Amino acid sequence: MVTATSTALEVVHGVDLTGKVCVVTGASAGLGRESARALAKTGAHVILAARNRSALAETEAWIRDEVPAAVTSTVQLDLTSLADVNSAAAAIGMIAPAIHVLMNNAGVMFTPFGRTADGFEMQFGTNHLGHFELTRLLVPQLVAAAGARIVNLSSDGHRLSDVDLDDPNWQHREYDKFAAYGASKTANVLHAVELDRRLRDQGVRAYAVHPGVVATSLARHMSRDDFTALTEFVPSDPGQERIDVRRDFAMPDHGAATQVWAAVSDDLADVGSVYLADCRIRDDVAPYAVDSDHALRLWDVSEGLCAGASAAH
Numbered sequence: 317m318v319t320a321t322s323t324a325l326e327v328v329h330g331v332d333l334t335g336k337v338c339v340v341t342g343a344s345a346g347l348g349r350e351s352a353r354a355l356a357k358t359g360a361h362v363i364l365a366a367r368n369r370s371a372l373a374e375t376e377a378w379i380r381d382e383v384p385a386a387v388t389s390t391v392q393l394d395l396t397s398l399a400d401v402n403s404a405a406a407a408i409g410m411i412a413p414a415i416h417v418l419m420n421n422a423g424v425m426f427t428p429f430g431r432t433a434d435g436f437e438m439q440f441g442t443n444h445l446g447h448f449e450l451t452r453l454l455v456p457q458l459v460a461a462a463g464a465r466i467v468n469l470s471s472d473g474h475r476l477s478d479v480d481l482d483d484p485n486w487q488h489r490e491y492d493k494f495a496a497y498g499a500s501k502t503a504n505v506l507h508a509v510e511l512d513r514r515l516r517d518q519g520v521r522a523y524a525v526h527p528g529v530v531a532t533s534l535a536r537h538m539s540r541d542d543f544t545a546l547t548e549f550v551p552s553d554p555g556q557e558r559i560d561v562r563r564d565f566a567m568p569d570h571g572a573a574t575q576v577w578a579a580v581s582d583d584l585a586d587v588g589s590v591y592l593a594d595c596r597i598r599d600d601v602a603p604y605a606v607d608s609d610h611a612l613r614l615w616d617v618s619e620g621l622c623a624g625a626s627a628a629h
């Protein structure tokens with residue numbers, strides 16, 4: 317039985333996805349790497365996407381060591397460039413005419429101010445817009461699967477901020493790295509909400525996931541003061557003990573459980589547009605992150621930004 321303390325490998329115990337295809341972004345490290353290994357264990361063909369070729373090759377070798385029968389491919393993907401996202405989507409399409417699981421997992425957190433190749437703020441551009449465009453380009457393959465799931469990695473950090481649709485790329489405000497991460501993770505939930513609304517009739521369901529606080533290289537931009545500030549900020553459910561991000565963290569094999577559960581669980585067969593954590597549906601998501609009108613407006617803004625950037629190429 318799957319519980320809040322299951323590992324990703326325990327979640328896939330007895331699951332057979334032979335003949336199916338799973339795409340995992342950010343598969344070269346942390347939660348993506350663990351998820352890719354667990355999905356490979358199901359017999360699925362797992363396409364590992366990330367920007368660093370040698371890290372991808374190393375991950376593929378690690379998965380083959382752990383799962384000798386694994387069927388894997390690698391695709392280079394840099395979410396900070398829509399031209400690159402386009403090439404990666406084309407490469408994935410060449411490998412797989414149908415995609416059963418798209419795990420939009422790659423991400424950066426609390427980066428110093430920066431812009432992507434297309435001029436987007438780095439966290440919004442990488443975490444949301446890159447995945448928005450990748451997903452849009454892969455819709456034909458997702459629909460062709462006749463039963464597909466899109467799993468967007470969000471975070472309880474979405475509570476740090478709503479996404480400001482009048483200034484999503486921080487052109488008119490002083491940059492705040494915490495709020496920018498929060499906005500990008502809010503966008504990940506809103507994206508799942510609107511994807512599910514648009515695609516459910518074609519057999520595609522979408523989910524947003526909080527993996528917990530997990531020891532990975534995601535925290536590479538955090539100072540000691542940032543850890544303290546975050547611990548003070550992190551709101552908890554009333555009656556729950558406050559989480560101390562300096563102390564209360566999981567390892568990646570446990571952290572990847574919920575996103576893998578989102579990808580494979582029969583419990584979610586007729587469900588979508590939900591926020592998941594601890595291998596269950598959670599209802600303590602910020603209202604602005606699941607507001608359907610807001611989700612539609614973010615979709616329109618994202619489409620406009622990506623189309624504008626592509627036209628400029």
Ligand SMILES: NC(=O)c1ccc[n+]([C@@H]2O[C@H](COP(=O)([O-])OP(=O)(O)OC[C@H]3O[C@@H](n4cnc5c(N)ncnc54)[C@H](OP(=O)(O)O)[C@@H]3O)[C@@H](O)[C@H]2O)c1
Pocket residue numbers: 341342343344345346347348365366367368371393394395396420421422423424425442443469470471472473526527528529530531532533534535
């Ligand atoms: N760890 C946590 O506590 C936690 C909590 C809540 C939510 N999350 C979410 O979980 C997801 C995975 O995070 P993680 O903890 O596994 O982080 P991680 O260990 O830093 O791994 C992130 C992955 O994303 C890739 N990536 C980063 N920028 C990219 C880009 N521009 N193009 C393509 N790939 C890129 C990284 O590749 P490179 O090595 O090339 O950078 C790496 O493979 C993120 O979306 C994060 O927001 C994590």
